[in-house]
Amino acid sequence: MFGKRKKQRVALGLQPKFMTYIVCIIVLTSALFAGHHIHKLDTILTRELEEKGQIIANSLTYNTKYGVMTQNTKILNKLLAWIIQEEDVGAAVIYDVDGVVLAKKSRFKQNIPILVIKK
């Protein structure tokens, strides 16, 4: 009576199903964790770089005040030469109030990114 029953083929066994389910959970968890971790690190690094930049920029601004007031490009160039020796600083530019470049220095051969000053 059992002999006549047709053999039913199982598409996916219990063991692969178990494994697939657990592996999927692990993969998703690790991906989420890694993604979150990377994003957080990225944010921290960027923020730190911006803050470091702001500190250097403040220092530069404070020191260049008299140079800008007297339009003394010699002093400004010296200051810029000193400031670009700082780690990560690629270029520095000093503009007057009308956006005219008074001094600029760059560590790289490529052109310094000149910003358009809007009043």
Next chain:
Amino acid sequence: MEFKNNHQISYDKNREIPFLNILTPIRTNSTVKKQPDLSQDDRLLELEQKFEPPFPQEDTGKIIGYSQLSISLEKLIYEKQGILHAGFLIALTIIAVGTIFSFAFAQMMVGPILAMTRTTTEIAKGNLKLRVNKYAKDEIGVLGECFNSMVDSLEKRDTEIQKLNKSLEQKVKERTKKLGILNMQLRQERDKTQSYLDIAGVMIVVLDVNYNIMLINNKGCEILGYEYNEIIGENWLDNFIFPQNRQQQKTIFDGLMAGEIKSFEYNEAVLLTKDGQERIILWHNSLLKDENKKVVAILASGEDITKRKHAEQELKNYRIRLEDLVKKRTVELININKQLLEEINERKKADDALQRKHHIQSALNSMLNISIKPYNLEEMLNKILKHIVSIPWLTLQSRGAIFLVDNTTGKLVMQSYCRLPENLQIMCAQIPFGKCLCGKAAISKKIQFANTLDECHENRKEGELPHGHYCIPIISSDKILGVLNLYVKEGHRRTKDEEEFFMAIGNVLAGIIKRKQAEEGLRKARDELELRVDERTAELKTIHEQLLHIEKLSALGKLAASVAHEFNNPVYGISMVLEELAENKYLDLRDKKSISLAIRECGRISRLINSLQDFYRPSSGLASYVNIHQLIDDILHFCGKKLKISKVKIIKEFTEDMPEIFVVTDQIKQVFLNIITNAEEAMPLVSGCLSIQTRVLKDKIQVIFKDNGRGISKKNMDKIFEPFFTTKGTVKGTGLGLSVSYGIIKGHKGDIFVESNSDAGTTFTIELPIKQSKPQVEQAVAPMYYSMGGGI
């Protein structure tokens, strides 16, 4: 610009090296908080802990500049990539460890279930002795025990069923043996009956009460084309009777079973064979009843009469076709006869038409032959009319006339006639359009026909013999040229052929008349052309004479200039001698006066010679600023003697504020000389007066020469500026003076006007612009000597 925390931060990621740009305003009073003396890393760490903006600046004070700090993001990106790689490695490690763990876990959970599955499969194959292994006492262990108890009960049931099967098989064997014997007897009976039915030459079918086939003989199978087994049990009406006969057969069977139809009655029905053919069967039905007289079956025997029926139908069709064919052939023969008759008639008509065309063509050819002979129009029309009235196959009277349209009077005028009495010639000499038959033909442009002297025949006389008319219009390009009038006998019947012929004659006559008229026109045009050639030749002759006169004047001018040059030197010598003599102290007063007079006269001769040379010299074409008053005085000096001889009084009315104008001097002199000479020649000998007036207008000057001469006639006013137009005769005038003057003034962008009155003389007004660019005058304007003889 807006600054957040005194900074404006932007990213420039499109470059080869990406930058973080920090723009900070530089203020006049910005201050930086004093920072502890820490290293940069410590300071950053401290700032991160405090979460405060580093180096806070006061954002007050005036902005005096901006500082831009560009921080390279290269290192940041590199660090980020490192973090990303580390993250990936960690994630991969977690996944690998997790996979191993999940495999082990799955093995532990699924192992007992897999073992139970294998055991179950074996039991299902029939091995009921197998049992599931015992595992720990969890849910899977309980399941295994339940399964084992289920297999135990199954094994007991299987043993019982096997015992029952054995006893049942024994009973079936006994029953099968008995049935075999009965079946054999039944088969023998059936075969016997079947053989009886098969022997019969007709189709025999046994149907049950539902008309299902119970039995059929070989003949029936053969007719239907089915195997015996395919037919038995099938419904007779639904499967084998032609659909249109089904209802009829059902009615017959129903009637037979109800006793309404007798068994010996025959009927025809159409059967459908296996291959779709239709077979016509003549049926005889009878009923089979059981011992209780209950109808159990219908016995139907049928004879296949298909071939016989088809043969009858074919015979019938053949007869019908034959009858149709005979009818068709009869109709065709009748039609052919009709066509033959029509063809014969058409041939006759064509022969007649051909003959008529031949006659018409001959008549037209004769007319055309006459037309090419060198007759004038009237003679030619006479000849043609005689020819038309003498055509033998036309039933005309030998009388007729041809009228042509006179364009001046708008009437028909008789140009030729044939055998018309005199009174008719006079009466019908001119016929207005619309009057009588000819006038009606002319106005309607259609053939007018009358076979008797009725009201239409307006021009008729008392006692005239009865007759009729064909009046044929002669039309060319829809224009009526004339009318051909032909006489016919009274009661003559007009025919279409005659009218067509007359229309053809009308067309040919129109062509001939048109050609003759064109020839006449051509002849007239030739005469006119000859006349005009003569006139032009005379004109050319006059012009030639004028040119000869100009040549003579030119030669005279050259001679005068050369003689003047030769005179200049001796006159100069005489003048010198006379001046020396005048200085002699011993001369008395009378001699001194004479010598002084001689010196003045020498000067006058010298100036006259210079003037002559100036006038002969061709125009330089070079413009210069000139005092126009001086220029007029020079001209008056030049022609002073002539004016004095002619007793012409000169009145000068010069304006005081005359500016110098930019002109070619010698050309303007020429213009003034022409006008003064013309005035002098036009004025009377005794009381001639020439007034010369100058004016200054807004942007031009005016010089007005007014004389009291005989003036210019109105008919000549339009021609005076035309070249070679003169009223002085060939010897005196060239006709070029005013023409050249007009050209010079126009070349100076000026204008010249003339007013003339036969009583008050002529006024020439010359306008010249005060300021102008270089005058557009031709270099080689006609030399001065053209005007020496005067203009008009």
